[in-house]
Amino acid sequence: MGTWTPTAAGLVPAGLTQSAARGGIGESVRRPDGALKVTGAFAYSSDLWHRDMLWGRILRSPHAHARILAVDVSAALALPGVHAVLTHDDLPAAQKTYGLELADTPVLADGVVRHHGEPVALVAADHPETARRAAELIRVDYRELPVVTDEASATAPGAVVLHPDRDDRHAYRAPHPNVLHRQPIVRGDVAAAARRADVVVTGDYEFGMQDQAFLGPESGLAVPAADGGVDLYVATQWLHSDLRQIAPVLGLPEEKVRMTLAGVGGAFGGREDLSMQIHACLLALRTGRPVKIVYSREESFLGHAHRHPARLHYEHGATRDGRLTHVRCRIVLDGGAYASSTAAVVGNAASLGIGPYRVEDVEIEAIGLYTNNPPCGAMRGFGAVQACFAYEAQMDRLAAGLGMDPVELRRINAMRQGDLMPTGQRVDSPAPVAELLRRVRDMPLPPPLDTEDPDIRDLPGGLANTSHGEGIVRGIGYAVGIKNVGFSEGFDDYSTARVRLEVVDGEPVAMVHTAMAEVGQGGVTVHAQIARTELGVEQVTVHPADTQVGSAGSTSASRQTYMTGGAVKNTCGAVRERVFAAGRRRFGGDRPAWGGAGLRLDGGKVVTADGEVLATLAEVLEGEEPIDLELEFRHRPTEPFDPVTGQGFGHVQYSFAAHRAVVDVDVELGLVKVVELACAQDVGRALNPLSVVGQIQGGTVQGLGIALMEEIRVDPATARVLNPSFTDYLVPTVLDAPAVPVDLLELADPHAPYGLRGVGEAPTLSSTPAVLAAVRQATGKALTRVPVRPEHIVD
Amino acid sequence: MMRVGFTVNGVRRTADGVWEGESLLYVLRERMGLPGSKNACEQGECGSCTVRLDGVPVCACLIAAGQAQDREVRTVEGLAEGGEPASVQRAFLDAGAVQCGFCTPGLLVAADELLERDTAPSDADIREALSGNLCRCTGYEKIMDAVRLAAARRREAV
Incomplete structure (x- = not known):
């Protein structure tokens, strides 16, 4: 296998990853x-340690909405071992709020708390237990305020307004100040089209609040520097976005806040918003000591933005032969107390709201609310997940109304390349929706349940010993989805890559330096593969990600292989041209072939189009300065959606996946065992097939989680979170996870580097509705809410 | 405050100034420089901190440091022998079972213990043995592949 690299004793900084693997793109490089x-030995953000390090702790609000009448920190400060206690009054700069899209989130509560778990005060102490006790000693007098928790209460006459003085860019067209953003999309004439429908089905659906539940807790280490600045080592998804939000609150110029990516224990969107970054820096700058903060799991559940819960209303019509006449839908997303990325989630939910189907006449409305519920923002699938659950349930309902096979109904209406989205955008690369459905249906089915002598571990309920095969019904369901790739709606989405090529001890060596957050997805693997392919060298080092190089953009929206991979490819191309120029200077006078077209780098040599070797890289670069370039890379521009009609070229790329779910349901107890979740996905080009399949399997099981077990429960009366722990918030275990066979389709997108298509999110969309469809088939229940609980099946 | 001493990966170690409430996990990570065992929930639900205590897999977050006094602890840092990776470590890499990797140390310790007592586990056996270890990235398929691969290689090596 040849992939083992001996490790140095002790910790090695995350990302310092001299690659021992060989191989360029298309190989399953380790x-x-x-x-x-x-x-x-890999140093995650919670593993960091520094001499004289203090531990930071955050005091959070027990109330979802309250006025802070007084804060008394004297008892906390008097506790031995405590070095600092900070409140809103201690913030050093005029800027006291931050946010991904809108700076509406207080660093520390300013006289009012708007959600359960909002940060109120900070402590730094010499032991985490001392810090915890000190936080308990801070006396906060709250006067509780009424809460708004859904659309009805948030927009009722006299409702409490969460942010009364809004002047953000969405405020002017919000129908109510508690509506953060509204995006309509209107195309064709729905009223006329509805009159042509032979069958019309409507449905109301509800999607619970899902948590990213990455395993590595929010954490990092802030080290004060001699120049008055701070060095921050942290797990995040976008270093430069963090930096833009952190520096103004610290009152420091950005160059005095130096950020390095620490090891990241998963992300899934949950690290897009800041967590402990500013708090650790504030404590470090105040105490003059390094400060580490590590969230507990409870704090993690309270301290990051979740996936938006949603209520969705749909109307689908079709003619007798199964052609969709029209779709109407209204999607209400609960953004909670602060903006996070709600506006972009609304744009996604609206623009992807009817799924990968050709429909000429469409009326869509999506809104995002401000409420006193926990803030919601980015999670894998980003608005498209909630819609997919509902529109796929509708397609099954419509198929039943027509007496038609559900897959056949989807095939008839499946979008193809050249079709128009509801936004009027023409889909200008392959859209193999029908092909993916065909492939997933043609995959072999798992064997039927052995009802004679089953291993009870294979049954719903498992070792709880609730069934020995009796009462078990099998169901099969299908779903397909569409997700955008990259940042949309006119955002200037770019990435930066620095590539250095030099000769060391006679061997050509490349170094790739980006600010891309490696969160587990394998970007570091792919960057090295791209550099090997583009530069024809074996030895490639991936430099740790930091802010000493330009922004890579976010590790989200399935965009990093496209964007930062594209940036690495682009910079490598420029480096290659420098090599050729150096060769021409050195050897061109003697060898006219140096002036020819089609030179390439292969196996450490400069080679002509005909395969003639002109020189080794060592010969060309010996004695030269290293070639060291840093360049930005952009995808083609997008445009905002029209505020009234929703029309516009809003997304740069689409990605598609389809699932078939096979489930066994104990219909007497309401227990579900997912037997298999087969997936077919078009990935354009699999740069690393092993990693691509891993992404699809992981995304698929996250979709299973929201289908059957995962939900943050919020008390509707108090807006308090009821289950902030892995005891009560159920993440799928290996006992819950099915076999996930994957069929990769590779149809190149002509606009994308190597033709690749972003992979990470699409499988999280169709997984959930496929499971629901299978459970509906087994039980005959309508099941309009996820997660499905036993009482929904046995009512 | 107290002194705690036990054997870690074959080496006798002591820590001074340990507060009575500290877990074995905290002492390993913060006082002994062994952060390989992970801290994902600290309530015994996720298995990221799985270590062997006198051979038995336990959640180090649920063991008070004092309970480990004079006992044998084995962590992920002790799986490789003589600088060579254990077969289970190699299998996790080859099968693509590592993404973010935060669950990996606990899973490796649990899988190693399974393979020690069962050279040919069925899929249901593997799932049962790993059911206390959460993974959020992989969907578990490649973890299953890795344990099957490690078991097959161990059998071949015998």
């Missing part, structure tokens, strides 16, 4: 950080 990760 992760360069894998050896560190299996030996326990």
Whole structure:
């Protein structure tokens, strides 16, 4: 296998990953950080340590909405071992709020708390237990205020307005100040089209609040520097976005806040918003000591934005032969107390709201609310997940109304390349929706349940010993979805890559330096593969990600292989041209072939189009300065959706996946065992097939989680979170996870580097509705809400 | 405050100034420089901190440091022998079972213990043995592949 790299004793900084693997794009090259990760030597953000380090702790609000009448920190400050206690009054700069899209989130509560768990005060102490006790000693006098928790209460006459002085860019067209953003999309004439429908089905659906539940807790280490600045080592998804929000609140110029990516224990959108970054820096700058903050799991549940819960209303019509006449839908997303990325989630839910189907006449409305519920923002699938659950349930309902096979109904209406989205955008790359459905249906089915002598571990309920095969019904369901790739709606989405090529001890060596957050997805593997392919060298080092290089944009929206991979490819191309120029200077006078077209780098040599070797890289670069370039890369521009009609070229790329779910349901107890979740996905080009399949399987099981078990429960009366722990918030275990066979389709997108298509999110969409369809088939229940609980099946 | 001493990966270690409420996990990570065992929930639900205590897999977050006094602890840092990776570590890399890797140390310790007592586990056996270890990235398929691969290689090596 040849992939083992001996590790140095002790910790190696995350990302310092000299790659031992060989191979360029298209190979299942092993992760360069894998050896560190299996030996326990990989330094995650919660593993960092510094001499004289203090532990930070955040005091959070127990109330979802309250006025802060007084804060008394004297008892906390008097506790031995406590070095600092900070409140809103201690913030050093005029800027006291931050936010991904709108700076509406207080660093520390300013006289009012708007959600359960909002940060109120900070402590730094010499032991985490001392810090915890000190936080308990801070006396906060609250006067509780009424809460708004859904559309009805948030827009009722006299409703409490969460942000009364809004002047953000969405405020002017919000129908109510508690509506953060509204995006309509209107195309064709729905009223006329509805009159042509032979069958019309409507449905109301509800999607619970899902948590990213990454395993590595929010954490990091802030080290005060001699120049008055701070060095921050943190797990995040976008270093430069963090920096833009952190520096103004600290009152520091950005160059005095130096950020380095620490090891990231998963993300899934949950690290897009800031968590402990500013708090650790404030404590470090106040105490003059390094400060580490590590969230507990409870704090993690309270301290990051979740997936938006949603209520969705749909109307679908079709003619007798199964052609969709029209779709109407209204999607209400609960953004909670602060903006986070709600506006962009609304744009996604609206623009992807009817799924990968050709429909000429469409009326869509999506809104995002401000409420006193926990803030919601980015999670894998980003608005498209909620819609997919509902429109796929509708397609099954419509098929039943027509007496038609559900897959056949989807095939008849499946979008193809050249079709128009509801936004009027023409889909200008392959859209193999029908092909993916065909493939997933043609995959072999798992064997039927052995009812004679089953291993009870294979049954719903498992070792709880609730059934020995009696009362078990099998169901099969299908779903397909569409997700955008990259940042949309006119956002200037770019990434930066620095590539250095030099000769060391006679060997050409490349170094790739980006600010891309490696969160587990394998970007570091792919960057090295791209550099090997583009530069024809074996030895490639991936530099740790930091803010000493330009922004890579976010590790989200399935965009990093496209964007930062594209940036690495782009910079490597420029480096290659420099090599050729150096060769021409050195050897061109003697060898006219140096002036020819089609030169390439292969196996450490400069080679002509005909395969003639002109020189080794060592010969060209010997004695030269290293070639060291840093360049930005952009995808083609998008445009905002029209505020009234929703029309516009809003998304740069689409990605598609389809699932078939096979489930066994104990119909007497309401227990579900997912037997298999087969997936077919078009990935354009699989740069690393092993990693691509891993992404699809992981996304698929996250979709299973929201289908059957995962939900943050919020008390509707108090807006308090009821289950902030892994005891009560159920993440699928290996006992819950089915076999996930994957069929990859590779139809190149002509606009994308190598023709690739972003992979990470699409499988999280169709997984959930496929499971629901299978459970509906087994039970005959309508099941309009996820997660499905036993009492929904046995009512 | 107290002194705690036990054997970790074959080496006798002591820590001074340990507060009575500290877990074995905290002492390993913060006082002994062994952060390989992970801290994902600290309530015994996720298995990221799985270590062997006198051979038995436990959640180190649920063991008071004092309970480990004079006992044998084995962590992920002790799986490799003589600088060579254990077969289970190699299998996790080859099968693509590592993404973010935060669950990996606990899973490796649990899988190693399974393979020690069962050279040919069925899929249901593997799932049962790993059911206390959460993974959020992989969907578990490649973890299953890795344990099957490690078991097959161990059998071949015998």
